Amino acid sequence: MKDVLDLTVAEAATRIAATELSAAEYFGAWHEAASGDDLNAYLHRVDHAQPHQAIDGPLGGIPVAVKDIFCTEGTPTTAGSKILEGYLPPYTAAAVRRLDEAGARVLGKTNMDEFAMGSSNENSAYGAVLNPWDRTRVPGGSSGGSAAAVAGGLAPCALGTDTGGSIRQPAALCGIVGLKPTYGAISRYGMIAFASSLDQCGPLTRDVTDAALLLVALEGRDPFDSTSVGIAGGIVAPSREDLSGLRFGVPRELAADAIDAGVREVFEATLKRIEELGGEIAEVGLPNAEHGISAYYVIAPAEASSNLARYDGVRYGMRAAAAGDLLEMYEETRAQGFGAEVKRRIMLGTYALSSGYYDAYYGQAQKVRTRIAEDFSGAFAEVDFVVTPTSPSVAFGLGEKTADPLAMYLNDFFTVPMSLAGIPAISIPAGLAEPEGGGAKLPVGFQIAAPAFAEQKLLEGSFALEQAIGFNDAWHSRIPWISGVDDG
Amino acid sequence: MIDRDQVLHVARLARLRLSEEEVETMAGELSGILEHVDRIGKLDLEGVEPTSHVVALENVWRADEPRPSLSHELALASAPDPQDGAFRVPSPQAE
Numbered sequence: 118m119k120d121v122l123d124l125t126v127a128e129a130a131t132r133i134a135a136t137e138l139s140a141a142e143y144f145g146a147w148h149e150a151a152s153g154d155d156l157n158a159y160l161h162r163v164d165h166a167q168p169h170q171a172i173d174g175p176l177g178g179i180p181v182a183v184k185d186i187f188c189t190e191g192t193p194t195t196a197g198s199k200i201l202e203g204y205l206p207p208y209t210a211a212a213v214r215r216l217d218e219a220g221a222r223v224l225g226k227t228n229m230d231e232f233a234m235g236s237s238n239e240n241s242a243y244g245a246v247l248n249p250w251d252r253t254r255v256p257g258g259s260s261g262g263s264a265a266a267v268a269g270g271l272a273p274c275a276l277g278t279d280t281g282g283s284i285r286q287p288a289a290l291c292g293i294v295g296l297k298p299t300y301g302a303i304s305r306y307g308m309i310a311f312a313s314s315l316d317q318c319g320p321l322t323r324d325v326t327d328a329a330l331l332l333v334a335l336e337g338r339d340p341f342d343s344t345s346v347g348i349a350g351g352i353v354a355p356s357r358e359d360l361s362g363l364r365f366g367v368p369r370e371l372a373a374d375a376i377d378a379g380v381r382e383v384f385e386a387t388l389k390r391i392e393e394l395g396g397e398i399a400e401v402g403l404p405n406a407e408h409g410i411s412a413y414y415v416i417a418p419a420e421a422s423s424n425l426a427r428y429d430g431v432r433y434g435m436r437a438a439a440a441g442d443l444l445e446m447y448e449e450t451r452a453q454g455f456g457a458e459v460k461r462r463i464m465l466g467t468y469a470l471s472s473g474y475y476d477a478y479y480g481q482a483q484k485v486r487t488r489i490a491e492d493f494s495g496a497f498a499e500v501d502f503v504v505t506p507t508s509p510s511v512a513f514g515l516g517e518k519t520a521d522p523l524a525m526y527l528n529d530f531f532t533v534p535m536s537l538a539g540i541p542a543i544s545i546p547a548g549l550a551e552p553e554g555g556g557a558k559l560p561v562g563f564q565i566a567a568p569a570f571a572e573q574k575l576l577e578g579s580f581a582l583e584q585a586i587g588f589n590d591a592w593h594s595r596i597p598w599i600s601g602v603d604d605g
Numbered sequence: 606m607i608d609r610d611q612v613l614h615v616a617r618l619a620r621l622r623l624s625e626e627e628v629e630t631m632a633g634e635l636s637g638i639l640e641h642v643d644r645i646g647k648l649d650l651e652g653v654e655p656t657s658h659v660v661a662l663e664n665v666w667r668a669d670e671p672r673p674s675l676s677h678e679l680a681l682a683s684a685p686d687p688q689d690g691a692f693r694v695p696s697p698q699a700e
Contacts, residue, residue: 300660412645414642443694446694448622461635467619481650484653487653487654539660
């Protein structure tokens with residue numbers, strides 16, 4: 118029998134439901150694994166070693182690692198920031214509650230870029246997370262702790278959030294599956310806000326089936342988030358075996374020179390694989406996608422500067438011991454509580470929204486957003502999916518891009534357009550590639566995007582492709598989560 | 606493109622105290638980012654509707670009925686300086 122830690126969530130849930138595996142034993146095994154975290158993936162772990170007996174529900178007894186951006190009643194929640202050090206939320210986020218209602222239990226809270234601002238997890242106030250494939254490299258961000266926990270065998274599945282790529286990019290860099298659902302598919306209630314018109318939570322898992330299982334529990338309308346609508350018809354486990362009759366669109370604007378050679382090779386091999394499965398490759402036009410980064414780095418900081426105004430040392434979180442008046446207390450608290458990237462984005466957003474600049478920046482960016490959404494609508498009139506590499510490179514070195522904020526932002530080039538259009542997109546591991554400059558091969562993610570609320574179709578297509586790629590079988594000996602191999 | 610005075614002005618609007626060093630690096634970094642962002646300023650988007658929300662939603666209503674909410678104690682539990690059932694703050698006026 119496989120080690121229980123080698124089981125996927127779907128396999129474990131089936132065994133638990135059939136009473137072949139005890140939920141307590143399973144949770145205990147994961148609790149022990151999580152305790153050995155040497156990737157700095159967790160900021161906080163629950164201290165009980167096992168959940169209460171016999172938990173009903175489709176995820177009964179399944180432990181889940183939750184990004185520290187989700188409020189969890191009575192459990193520390195920092196969003197990776199010093200300004201929320203010691204904060205104990207008085208309520209639990211809707212997404213976490215839904216997992217709980219399905220029988221899953223929180224295993225711990227995972228490390229992240231402060232307030233989800235970053236693509237490398239190096240912006241956490243609590244230290245960087247290490248990539249389990251190569252500990253000198255970043256796991257991606259901002260859900261880097263969640264991705265590293267799943268890829269490193271410290272959790273069977275995790276919850277993350279994606280504003281411009283923060284689920285898909287770390288999933289790609291860590292060799293796992295990451296799904297950003299349609300904006301509105303899952304409630305944002307209790308999810309600490311970064312950019313409210315873009316934020317959406319989703320699962321990080323070892324395979325597509327597990328992502329579907331979590332989405333089944335997560336999606337739905339919530340009266341506490343009036344922008345949530347759920348997914349009409351719900352979600353079931355995918356089972357499709359071929360891709361016949363499906364059209365995959367490759368943006369003709371995909372600038373080949375912006376993609377590392379190794380990543381490009383895996384991408385092209387995956388396109389061939391799609392054709393072998395009966396799918397058709399077509400070229401589509403996304404002429405405005407190249408402006409995605411510019412629009413995103415106006416809209417997201419603008420909304421963040423407004424959302425982060427609440428951290429002022431009055432109602433919760435830290436307060437600087439400043440002498441002087443109220444204004445000085447605000448300024449000193451925020452100076453001490455926020456890290457460099459958060460300050461940079463607050464400044465950028467405040468500038469973009471300030472008198473005289475609003476139309477030129479925020480207004481213009483919102484129009485670009487319309488154009489990008491129209492590009493996708495046009496593409497989906499011709500194809501079923503739009504595909505790109507998830508990230509232009511494999512995992513890069515710790516410290517490699519921290520000196521240049523703009524270079525870091527360009528990591529999100531392929532993931533930001535889908536966020537602006539609000540459509541669902543998934544990253545699945547497609548193979549390994551050597552980093553530029555040489556070294557051991559690292560995972561490459563393949564991104565598939567679908568029209569709004571077409572998650573079931575997206576999961577079916579991804580499932581068929583995933584089975585054909587066989588990533589977890591082909592690179593078995595290198596995968597960190599396979600127990601007994603490279604868990605060093 | 607963004608000078609020191611503008612950085613200080615925006616920092617004040619954002620209620621952020623920046624160190625001398627931060628003011629310097631911020632001016633350079635923000636200028637670099639804005640230079641990239643300014644590419645969209647040159648696009649002709651006359652007549653394009655701005656997108657503020659991606660899902661087509663009409664007003665979302667609920668019945669206006671009383672329901673339990675956070676208790677007073679719980680709401681104050683994480684406050685840095687609670688007193689007499691309220692959030693205590695320094696005086697808005699310097700002494």
